Amino acid sequence: KAGVTQTPRYLIKTRGQQVTLSCSPISGHRSVSWYQQTPGQGLQFLFEYFSETQRNKGNFPGRFSGRQFSNSRSEMNVSTLELGDSALYLCASSLVWTENTEAFFGQGTRLTVV
Amino acid sequence: GENVEQHPSTLSVQEGDSAVIKCTYSDSASNYFPWYKQELGKGPQLIIDIRSNVGEKKDQRIAVTLNKTAKHFSLHITETQPEDSAVYFCAPTSGGSYIPTFGRGTSLIVHP
Numbered sequence: 001k002a003g004v005t006q007t008p009r010y011l012i013k014t015r016g017q018q019v020t021l022s023c024s025p026i027s028g029h030r031s032v033s034w035y036q037q038t039p040g041q042g043l044q045f046l047f048e049y050f051s052e053t054q055r056n057k058g059n060f061p062g063r064f065s066g067r068q069f070s071n072s073r074s075e076m077n078v079s080t081l082e083l084g085d086s087a088l089y090l091c092a093s094s095l096v097w098t099e100n101t102e103a104f105f106g107q108g109t110r111l112t113v114v
Numbered sequence: 115g116e117n118v119e120q121h122p123s124t125l126s127v128q129e130g131d132s133a134v135i136k137c138t139y140s141d142s143a144s145n146y147f148p149w150y151k152q153e154l155g156k157g158p159q160l161i162i163d164i165r166s167n168v169g170e171k172k173d174q175r176i177a178v179t180l181n182k183t184a185k186h187f188s189l190h191i192t193e194t195q196p197e198d199s200a201v202y203f204c205a206p207t208s209g210g211s212y213i214p215t216f217g218r219g220t221s222l223i224v225h226p
Contacts, residue, residue, distance in 0.1 A: 004157070033213070043158075043203065043216035056213050090157050100146045100165060100207075103214070105157030 002027065004093050004106035012112045018079040021109045025072050025093030031055075032074040033103065034066060037088040046089075049074055050096075081113045116141040120204050120217030127194050128225050135220045137204030138186040146207040147180055147187045148214070153200045161202075162189070194224045 005024040013019050025032050033056075034046040045058040049068035066076040072093075078085055088110050092103035117140040127133050137147075145166035150158035164171045164178045164187065171178050175194075180187040187206070191198055201221050205214035 035216075042218045045213055045215075048213065056211070058213075092157075102148065102160045102163065103158075105150075105159065107155065107157050 004091055004104050006089075006091050006106035006109050008109060009107065010110045010112075012114060013081050015081055015083060015113055017081050018077065019081060019111060020075055020077045021089055021091075021111075023074045023076075023091030023093075023106060025074070025091075026104055029093035029095050029104070030072055031094045031096060031101075032068055032072065033092045033094075034074070034076050035090040035092065036060075037090055037108070038086075043090070046076065078111075083113050085111065086113045087111060116144065116206060116208055116211075116215040118204065118206060118215045118217045120220055122220060123218065124221045124223070126223045126225065129194060129196060131194055131224075133189075133191045133194055133198070133222055133224075135189045135202055135204070135222070136186055137188065137206065137217050139204075139206040139215075140185065141206070141208045142185065143208045144185075144206040145209045146214075147178065148205050148207070149178060149189045150203045150205060150216075151200045152203065152219070158203055191222075194222075196224050196226050198222060199224045 031050045033048040048056040068074045088108045090108045092105045094101045119138045148163035151161045152158040177190040201219045204217040207214040
């Protein structure tokens with residue numbers, strides 16, 4: 001069974017640009033969540049999608065957005081990139097997102113903003 | 115929101131020793147308590163979890179204990195091996211939010 005796939009693995013962007021990251025969940029999983037991981041702030045929740053609807057959102061500015069497609073694949077977009085957006089972006093999928101559900105993580109996309 | 119504290123931030127042990135990592139949370143509505151292991155270049159992976167109606171759970175060399183009254187749970191690794199070297203995260207989940215709050219992580223180093 002294939003795991004969570006994130007593309008691309010690495011990205012270098014210039015300040016002010018925008019970027020789109022992709023996540024393909026485990027087959028059959030309908031919930032996809034996104035996290036930002038940095039050495040200073042740890043793992044911070046961005047948002048969660050279930051059946052193409054955003055169900056939960058973390059405390060990030062509106063420059064961070066996402067969506068989920070009918071096949072459960074998800075994308076997140078960051079506009080007007082800032083140096084502080086440099087981070088590892090992790091996607092996690094689960095069968096149904098409840099408080100008692102294991103999250104399966106991808107390997108992440110390492111974004112560097114210069 | 116949930117406040118989560120994880121200690122220690124770094125733990126260095128000799129191969130064969132035991133390691134204990136503690137996670138303290140604030141939300142009394144938390145009812146799911148997982149531990150994740152993150153190896154270099156990889157995403158976090160669940161290694162063990164416990165639910166609020168259970169006090170302890172064991173899986174070979176790994177165990178988790180929960181004290182709901184004191185609002186903390188701990189990860190215990192016995193007979194540590196070099197491949198246990200990684201960053202470990204606790205992620206208590208509140209029944210109200212459905213979203214886990216991750217601790218800051220513990221870097222475990224096991225010296226051969």
